Amino acid sequence: ALLSKVMAVTLPGVLVLLLVWKRRASWRRIAGLAPFVAISVVFALIGAHAQAADGAIQGLHGGGLGLHLLTVLKALAFYAEKLACPVVLSPRYMLEPAASAFEPRVLAGAALAAIGIVTAAVSLRRSRTAFLGVAFFAITWAPVSGIVPLSAIVADRYVYLPALGVFLVMGGFLKRDIRLSGEGERPGRERAAVLPGRSLALPVLGVFVAACLVLTPARVAAWRDGATLWTDALRENPRNPFAFNQLSVAYLDGGRYAEALSAAEDAARFGLRRSEHLFNLCLAYRGLDDREKESETARGILAKAPDFIPAWLVILRQLTEDGKLEACAQLLDRLAAHYTKDPGLIGAAGRLEEARGNLEGALLCFVHSIELRPGDPETRLGAAVILARLGDVERAVETAKGASQIPGGVLPPGARKRLTELATVAQETGRPDLAELVRALERPHAGCP
Secondary structure, X not given: OOOOOHHHHHXXXXXXXXXXXXXXOOHHHHHOOHXXXXXXXXXXXXXXXXXXXXXXXXXXXXXXXXXXXXXXXXXXXXXXXXXXXXXXXXXXXXOXXXXXXXXXXXXXXXXXXXXXXXXXXXXXXXXXXXXXXXXXXXXXXXXXXOOOOEOOOOOHHHHOOOHHHHHHHHHHHHHHHHHHHXXXXXXXXXXXXXXXXXXXXXXXXXXXXXXXXXXXXXXXXXXXXXXXXXXXXXXXXXXXHHHHHHHHHHHXXXXXXXXXXXXXXXXXXXXXXXXXXXXXXXXXXXXXXXXXHHHHHHHHHHHHOOOOXXXXXXXXXXXXXXXXXHHHHHHHHHHHOOOOOOHHHHHHHHHHHHHHOOHHHHHHHHHHHHHHOOOOHHHHHHHHHHHHXXXXXXXXXXXXXXXXXXXXXXXXXXXXXXXXXXXXXXXXXXXXXXXXXXXXXXXXXXXXX
């Protein structure tokens, strides 16, 4: 389970909870869980390291410990809303940290926490079902509750597992309601005292389940493709910069460059200005064949993030295309001294050697780049072009087929340019199989012929 999802680190806590629930807890039994605890600790550290390396672990929400803890209560109220009424959902919410203790969601979260604690305490002395459900929720939600400050304060996936505890509590109350109602209706027995509205429990449950049966396929439909999903996310929050960024990526994959540019601009306007996000602007400008804007944007990124290699690749490519080979070589040498195994820089060296007429040297660079990053269709097609020009058409066909197997919508602009070159070589060599491959690659979502 840990190899699949790090949330499984909560298993030892749940096992202890089950021992307590069954009244079988003892130091010997708890000590027997030590192997589970040890493995969970290892994977928790691995997960924390991976999250930190990706920038997902940030400082305290709100800037201080007090507001950080209030944000956890705010998140609790948010989840209660979505569980009770799962109508407007999103793959990425932009919940703001708590600003004070008097925010409605903070107060609601505090009330829910108090109710849960009281319910669990009372249940512990009686049926114990509510205790099990509340404690299960607390244990399995703890790693993603915000106590460890992740970049995303809330996410639907954070409560997939903890929600089982919530519904266990609801099921316990429903079972008690049915039992009490049944006892009250037996002949010769005085009707059991029933709270007002208790008889509505089953109808309310039926309506809730029926609503979920309707909402679920509608929600599944939103995940049809990237553009549909992130457009739907903007219904939940029209100012969601992450949704605009992902929408830009979806449009880029589909070759819809004008829409990709607009979405990337909105992502930046609403605060998403990291280098990898701003680079979507470069990709859109390249698709629109606006070299000046592409270069200007890349240089703007490098002014703030000089180690961002994709922006340097834009500069290197344009120097090569403009015939400024010496300037390109000097810049490439300077970058290669610091980033010796970057596949993009190795590919750029291949383009430089190709422009110099050194086809064998260019092919070596392209092959090395493909070994490091197999999923780059532009480099694969570049290698195919060189192979075809060197007369090895069979290997050119096989290399180009690799580009057709790379997932995505349409080929990016650089790969399309290479495809045009490959078509020219196919025509010159009179090879119908190579020409057929080119035609297949020209189609969106192409597969190998």
